[in-house]
Amino acid sequence: MMKSFDTIVIGIGGMGSATLWHLARRGQKVLGIERFDLGHSMGSSHGLNRIIRLAYFEHPNYVPLLRRAYELWREAEQLTREQLLFVTGGIDAGTEDSQIVQGALMACREHDLAHEVLTARETTQRFPGYKLPDHYAIVFQPEAGFVASERAILAHVSLAVAAGAEIHGREKVIAIEPANGRVVVVTDKDRYEAGRVVVSAGGWISDLIPALTTKAVPERQVLGWFLPQKPDLFRPEVFPVSNIKSEVGHFYQFPTWGIPGFKIGLYHHFHETGHADELSREPTPADEEALRKGIRYMFPDADGPTLRLATCLFTNTPDEHFVIDTLPGAPEVVVASPCSGHGFKFASVIGEILADLATTGASKLDLSLFNMKRFEETSAVLE
Structure with missing residues (x-):
């Protein structure tokens, strides 16, 4: 029998590790799947640290997210007893x-x-x-x-595991199959089902979300x-x-x-x-x-x-703003990133946002800058 979860998170980097923690702490049965090792150096979050700043020249709409990000980095520090924000x-x-x-x-x-x-x-x-x-x-x-990015990912993973999350490393997702209000995730090792899937696969996101092929x-x-x-x-x-x-x-x-x-x-x-x-x-x-x-x-x-x-x-992305949205035509699939080189500082709050989207379908923060409808491919579906 196929193993079932409330939510599956694909990609356990900056965004995915935080999402996994926020879902697990809410009592969700969650699975995190990472194609490489945890804390690998193939993606976007290694290299020790990443800048964090409030005066965001990219757009003022990022500032409320940043204020919440600071709060959540401090909370993760208190829970792990490890400094993450310097x-x-x-x-x-x-x-x-x-x-x-x-x-x-x-x-x-x-x-x-x-x-x-x-x-x-x-x-x-x-x-x-x-x-x-x-x-x-x-x-x-x-x-x-700056945020200690490599430490932060492992801190979020540790918090998620302590809250009951299941995590699989070295397992590649082959396909996502939404149907009848649920989603089947096919990997090179197994098949799983869930009510929701969060795709935070960074540089590989368009492999799973074809609508982003030219946009990520x-x-x-x-x-x-x-x-x-x-x-x-x-x-x-x-x-x-x-x-x-x-x-x-x-x-x-x-x-x-x-x-x-x-x-x-x-x-x-x-x-x-x-x-x-x-x-x-x-x-x-x-x-x-x-x-x-x-x-x-x-x-x-x-x-x-x-x-x-x-x-x-x-x-x-073409405008270098994030993608944080549910997939048009498949609301069971929550899409996170690409972050255009300035996303890690937001990982703590984006994890909370993605958990909100996966559980309630909405966030209290303004996400209008990050929707997929702004791209030409407005009829995005999994192909």
């Missing part, structure tokens, strides 16, 4: 008329967020690791920082850690996280943590897209040089030996 302050910088600066200011003003507007000289005086061009405007957010495009990214020439300038106490739209690229930065190196990434690294199984996970000298270009331009005191390079995936 507040360092954060910087958004670029030319004064850039979207990154104006968008951050709009979010701050609309939601009454604490912030300061600094000059490049004032920024260097306060945070000497930063050497930004004189014509840049800088928005400083005291509540920004995996992109290769590379992260780098470099030993600073002046290590004291890049400690978490004196170096805030940052997003900087510069003349040499849009870079994002972290202080030294976990690995004794300054961490940097370049948004839309080389614009390399393709199927998630086909994108190279091996960093190259060209990848390193692209990151060093940003270091030399803005962080010259961090231009030391390479400690580590790692690849990860963005899965981008």
Whole structure:
């Protein structure tokens, strides 16, 4: 007889692990299925940490979700007795008329967020690791920082298991078959049924949701850690996280943590897209040089030996906003992500939202920015 569950969660990364916990804590009989190992490095959430910030330049509608995300990260910390959220302050910088600066200011003003507007000289005086061009405007957010992403996934998994969740690693989902108000999930090992299925498969989501084939495009990214020439300038106490739209690229930065190196990434690294199984996970000298270009331009005191390079995936929508919705024509299927490279900070609250959608069909938070109907393929069904 086929094993039955209230909800099955496909993909136990940032979003899926949080969803599994929120469902299990509500007393649901839940199954989580992960095609790789738990905490693997094939997707979007490895590399130690991810930035979290309230002054969201992408759109002010994200701010209420972020406020709830902070609350839930703190709750997970209390329950696991492990720090997951580290507040360092954060910087958004670029030319004064850039979207990154104006968008951050709009979010701050609309939601009454604490912030300061600094000059490049004032920024260097306060945070000497930063050497930004004189014509840049800088928005400083005291509540920004980073989430320990790898720890956070395992923390959510541990909480879910403690609440009764069942989890299968190294099991690949082959098909999702909704029928008569329930869903059958077919894997390379078994078949299961459930009242609802949450698909949070990251870079592989279009394999299971064909309507997203052209709307959820995996992109290769590379992260780098470099030993600073002046290590004291890049400690978490004196170096805030940052997003900087510069003349040499849009870079994002972290202080030294976990690995004794300054961490940097370049948004839309080389614009390399393709199927998630086909994108190279091996960093190259060209990848390193692209990151060093940003270091030399803005962080010259961090231009030391390479400690580590790692690849990860963005899965981008055309407008770079998330997908959080039930599948048109199949409300038993809840679709989560792709998050276009800026989603992990929301994992705690998206897990709660997805649990709401799976159990009640609605969320108290505004999800209008994330519906699937905004795409051309409005008649999406499983094929």
